[in-house]
Amino acid sequence: MEAAFLRELERIVGKGHVRSGPADREVYSYDASLARQTPGAVVFPADSIQTARIVRAASRAGVPYVPRGFGTNLSGGSVAPPGGLVICLSRMNRILSIEPARRTARVEPCVTNLELQNALAPFGFFFAPDPASQKVSTLGGNVAENSGGPRCVKYGVTKNHILALEIVLPDGERMRVGSEALDPPGYDLCGLLTGSEGTLAIVTEITVRILPLPESAATLLAVFDSVSDAARCVSAIIAEGIVPSSLEMMDAPVMRAVEQSMPCGYPLDAAAVLIIEIDGAQEGLRTLARRIREICETNCCRHVQEAASEADRSRLWAGRRGAFGAIARISPGYLVTDCTVPRTRLPEALACVAEISGRHGLSFGNVFHAGDGNLHPLLFFDPADPDQIRMVHQAGMEIMKACVSMGGTITGEHGVGLEKKEAMRLLFSEEDLAFQRSIKRIFDPENLLNPGKIFPETPDPPPAGEGTDVQIDGLEELVPSSAEECRQMVLAALRKSLALVPEGSGSWRSFGNLPARPWIPLRSRGLCEILEHDPPNQVVTVGPGLRLKRLQAVLASHNQWLPLRPFLDRDGTVGGIVALNACGPERLLYGSPRDLLLGLGFVSASGHLVRGGGKVVKNVAGYDLTRLMAGSMGTIGFITELTLRVAPIPQACTLLSASGSLEATRAACKELLASCLHPAFAIATPEDDEAGSAARRGWTAATSRWRLYVGFEGFAETVQAQTGSWTSRLESRGFTNCSAFGYKPGPGPLKPIEARLDHDSCPFLVRIDLPLDKTLDCAASLAERCHLPGHLLVADLGCGRIRAGFESFGPSDWEFLLGMARRLGGYALLERAPDPFRRAHDVFGPPSLDWSLMHRLKHALDPAGLFAPGRLPGRK
Numbered sequence: 060m061e062a063a064f065l066r067e068l069e070r071i072v073g074k075g076h077v078r079s080g081p082a083d084r085e086v087y088s089y090d091a092s093l094a095r096q097t098p099g100a101v102v103f104p105a106d107s108i109q110t111a112r113i114v115r116a117a118s119r120a121g122v123p124y125v126p127r128g129f130g131t132n133l134s135g136g137s138v139a140p141p142g143g144l145v146i147c148l149s150r151m152n153r154i155l156s157i158e159p160a161r162r163t164a165r166v167e168p169c170v171t172n173l174e175l176q177n178a179l180a181p182f183g184f185f186f187a188p189d190p191a192s193q194k195v196s197t198l199g200g201n202v203a204e205n206s207g208g209p210r211c212v213k214y215g216v217t218k219n220h221i222l223a224l225e226i227v228l229p230d231g232e233r234m235r236v237g238s239e240a241l242d243p244p245g246y247d248l249c250g251l252l253t254g255s256e257g258t259l260a261i262v263t264e265i266t267v268r269i270l271p272l273p274e275s276a277a278t279l280l281a282v283f284d285s286v287s288d289a290a291r292c293v294s295a296i297i298a299e300g301i302v303p304s305s306l307e308m309m310d311a312p313v314m315r316a317v318e319q320s321m322p323c324g325y326p327l328d329a330a331a332v333l334i335i336e337i338d339g340a341q342e343g344l345r346t347l348a349r350r351i352r353e354i355c356e357t358n359c360c361r362h363v364q365e366a367a368s369e370a371d372r373s374r375l376w377a378g379r380r381g382a383f384g385a386i387a388r389i390s391p392g393y394l395v396t397d398c399t400v401p402r403t404r405l406p407e408a409l410a411c412v413a414e415i416s417g418r419h420g421l422s423f424g425n426v427f428h429a430g431d432g433n434l435h436p437l438l439f440f441d442p443a444d445p446d447q448i449r450m451v452h453q454a455g456m457e458i459m460k461a462c463v464s465m466g467g468t469i470t471g472e473h474g475v476g477l478e479k480k481e482a483m484r485l486l487f488s489e490e491d492l493a494f495q496r497s498i499k500r501i502f503d504p505e506n507l508l509n510p511g512k513i514f515p516e517t518p519d520p521p522p523a524g525e526g527t528d529v530q531i532d533g534l535e536e537l538v539p540s541s542a543e544e545c546r547q548m549v550l551a552a553l554r555k556s557l558a559l560v561p562e563g564s565g566s567w568r569s570f571g572n573l574p575a576r577p578w579i580p581l582r583s584r585g586l587c588e589i590l591e592h593d594p595p596n597q598v599v600t601v602g603p604g605l606r607l608k609r610l611q612a613v614l615a616s617h618n619q620w621l622p623l624r625p626f627l628d629r630d631g632t633v634g635g636i637v638a639l640n641a642c643g644p645e646r647l648l649y650g651s652p653r654d655l656l657l658g659l660g661f662v663s664a665s666g667h668l669v670r671g672g673g674k675v676v677k678n679v680a681g682y683d684l685t686r687l688m689a690g691s692m693g694t695i696g697f698i699t700e701l702t703l704r705v706a707p708i709p710q711a712c713t714l715l716s717a718s719g720s721l722e723a724t725r726a727a728c729k730e731l732l733a734s735c736l737h738p739a740f741a742i743a744t745p746e747d748d749e750a751g752s753a754a755r756r757g758w759t760a761a762t763s764r765w766r767l768y769v770g771f772e773g774f775a776e777t778v779q780a781q782t783g784s785w786t787s788r789l790e791s792r793g794f795t796n797c798s799a800f801g802y803k804p805g806p807g808p809l810k811p812i813e814a815r816l817d818h819d820s821c822p823f824l825v826r827i828d829l830p831l832d833k834t835l836d837c838a839a840s841l842a843e844r845c846h847l848p849g850h851l852l853v854a855d856l857g858c859g860r861i862r863a864g865f866e867s868f869g870p871s872d873w874e875f876l877l878g879m880a881r882r883l884g885g886y887a888l889l890e891r892a893p894d895p896f897r898r899a900h901d902v903f904g905p906p907s908l909d910w911s912l913m914h915r916l917k918h919a920l921d922p923a924g925l926f927a928p929g930r931l932p933g934r935k
């Protein structure tokens with residue numbers, strides 16, 4: 060590496076923080092995979108400013124670089140380009156804030172996962188993702204790899220828990236993406252960056268969502284004499300509608316290795332064990348544990364043993380967490396494969412692993428996240444034997460092929476890095492890969508940031524062609540009946556320089572800015588079929604034009620549902636719901652469409668059919684296009700197919716409502732969100748008297764009464780207990796008129812409250828998103844300052860979202876709301892407004908720094924401005 064460049068690095072970070080001696084370069088030449096490449100130097104920045112200066116210097120010198128946490132990556136992602144620069148972020152290791160009332164924590168990238176968990180525990184909180192490497196893997200690495208862990212079967216993977224990132228882009232620009240307030244306007248850049256394996260930007264600060272620790276947990280060890288019985292049992296548990304907090308599997312070779320290294324009491328004569336943990340409210344946990352025991356017994360389990368004490372439980376987990384390390388005692392080298400299959404295919408997948416390893420003469424063991432279908436076959440080999448190295452890679456590739464042929468993916472959580480680049484072709488077409496590579500080029504045109512990762516060397520496909528005989532002249536709407544026909548229509552529109560606006564039912568047609576030029580609606584109603592429903596694996600694939608009600612009806616016959624109740628509109632199309640990331644307050648328990656979308660197909664603005672994601676619940680192969688497309692408001696492409704995770708219908712749903720003062724409501728909400736109760740939602744509205752109290756002058760928020768609505772959904776016993784416990788807590792806080800009643804999960808109980816904000820009552824509908832702890836006070840000031848009738852205001856206290864309807868509304872009202880939202884750390888947008896107002900104002904408010912990145916994406920992915928031009932924030 061050039062001496063002048065090294066001197067420049069030293070000027071930026073100080074002499075002691077640049078290393079280029081042979082020993083240092085050797086130490087940073089590998090990670091936990093088999094990949095090896097020696098860097099030219101290693102630099103240790105202290106903060107994001109130094110990181111940005113290093114990136115600019117590397118760009119000027121044309122030196123490729125890789126960001127690095129603690130190097131535990133299992134796919135070669137943290138290995139530098141040969142002779143390149145390692146930017147090791149290990150000095151950026153502070154926990155910056157923990158805010159239980161907001162359910163957030165802010166950290167620098169090299170805080171380890173376990174350090175954060177330990178810091179949160181005294182507050183009664185935890186960070187859900189828990190990779191087995193949590194002692195030594197950093198949160199920056201977890202974000203870059205979208206890491207999973209045993210708990211992810213219930214709580215989701217890293218991407219489901221990241222709220223905001225501070226990043227350094229390859230041009231040295233520093234920027235914040237995401238927000239403590241949910242769904243900042245436009246593309247989910249935070250979601251796109253999570254899982255991008257350090258190839259799009261360097262993460263220098265992370266804001267995560269934290270959750271209250273569960274009240275109690277039970278840990279079971281189910282012992283099996285056959286691996287396939289254990290695998291079948293996994294599906295049986297999930298099919299029953301039980302969502303354990305962990306469902307892990309280990310086979311005999313791994314148990315033997317663990318017992319040799321740290322005796323944990325695993326049965327050495329068994330073929331496999333499942334570690335099954337359930338957590339949550341105390342009530343109902345015993346019933347659940349009993350039911351799991353029964354399911355195990357009907358699936359040929361030899362016996363089930365329950366951890367009798369915390370020490371017992373820790374012992375069982377210590378073995379699981381230490382399993383990879385323990386393998387080192389029985390084999391000098393091993394390759395960790397990481398594939399996901401639909402859970403029901405686990406027995407078959409494990410049989411394939413045995414067959415493939417046997418055929419190559421390799422010993423192997425299995426330890427993995429069975430509840431997610433996420434396999435980790437460990438293939439043992441001798442690193443001194445080149446033949447074995449070749450064989451082990453060959454066997455790894457064959458296992459990936461087998462898993463893909465079962466509907467699975469090549470990596471569930473370890474990433475593609477260097478080692479699985481070629482396997483990307485098993486999943487993705489040339490068009491798919493080209494679309495993803497174009498994202499890389501937008502972020503990193505010089506290809507200096509972690510180059511050579513993720514993508515195989517394939518040429519970009521030719522342009523999409525001329526199109527055939529589809530005529531669109533003079534049509535008022537385009538209604539394709541197949542993805543191919545849609546593609547032809549897109550090509551025809553491109554030729555004629557027309558603009559297209561994707562539309563579902565049209566109920567939220569007015570969402571976003573007015574299109575910038577005349578356009579034709581491209582409607583999804585011709586693509587409205589259920590293409591595939593896989594009830595045991597809880598996955599459904601549908602056309603975008605399918606109505607939510609119809610989907611719910613079909614799913615209900617299998618006792619399942621899509622756990623979404625989009626605000627005001629329970630019968631929109633699934634494509635429209637995903638395109639707007641539309642959901643209601645139940646998101647607190649179930650997540651938003653972004654969390655439920657597993658994969659999709661769409662026609663891009665260049666007329667290619669592109670696929671992203673897949674059909675399994677855990678998948679980190681390539682950039683997460685599901686995150687990019689969900690919430691993109693039809694500005695990137697026309698969605699032709701969606702695969703979504705569905706859930707068992709809750710056994711019971713109860714709404715608890717009560718009336719209290721503002722102060723009591725604030726205190727109750729704080730208690731609820733810090734408690735180990737699992738409400739499905741919590742909303743509040745100011746109570747109106749006959750005159751509509753909030754509308755009267757002289758009304759003050761402080762003296763007003765508020766109606767609090769809390770929903771509990773799930774197992775009947777748990778719901779009943781939680782409702783009972785919460786009723787007495789509210790009464791003890793002075794709440795009156797407490798009532799509880801059951802409701803149907805599909806429509807939910809809040810429709811009448813939302814209906815007051817329909818178009819006829821209020822042509823202007825404002826949405827304000829805020830940090831959780833600011834929501835109620837913001838709603839109170841809004842009601843007071845705007846003399847808003849209570850029934851036109853709904854504060855979603857569980858998600859930090861306020862909706863307020865106005866009959867009339869002027870620029871000064873808009874300015875006031877924008878200012879108030881900004882001061883409180885959130886933002887406001889107009890979800891509905893008459894066209895003249897939309898023409899005069901950006902409905903997303905004033906520009907934010909990250910909009911420029913969003914506009915770069917839009918411009919590069921849709922250079923002709925084909926899809927919904929002008930709709931984005933900033934009217935692009």
Ligand SMILES: Cc1cc2nc3c(=O)[nH]c(=O)nc-3n(C[C@H](O)[C@H](O)[C@H](O)COP(=O)(O)OP(=O)(O)OC[C@H]3O[C@@H](n4cnc5c(N)ncnc54)[C@H](O)[C@@H]3O)c2cc1C
Pocket residue numbers: 090091125126127128129130131132133135136137148168189190191192195196197198199200201202203204205206207208209256257258260261262263383384472473509
């Ligand atoms: C024994 C063992 C068990 C494991 N168990 C699990 C498991 O259960 N679940 C799981 O998901 N993974 C697991 N892993 C894999 C690994 O621990 C994770 O991928 C982890 O998130 C990597 O963190 P790290 O700090 O070591 O990152 P590194 O290995 O240093 O980096 C990983 C990738 O992230 C990029 N990167 C790192 N920091 C940043 C940053 N700040 N900004 C941008 N890019 C960055 C790097 O360039 C690289 O591409 C395991 C690994 C081992 C060795």
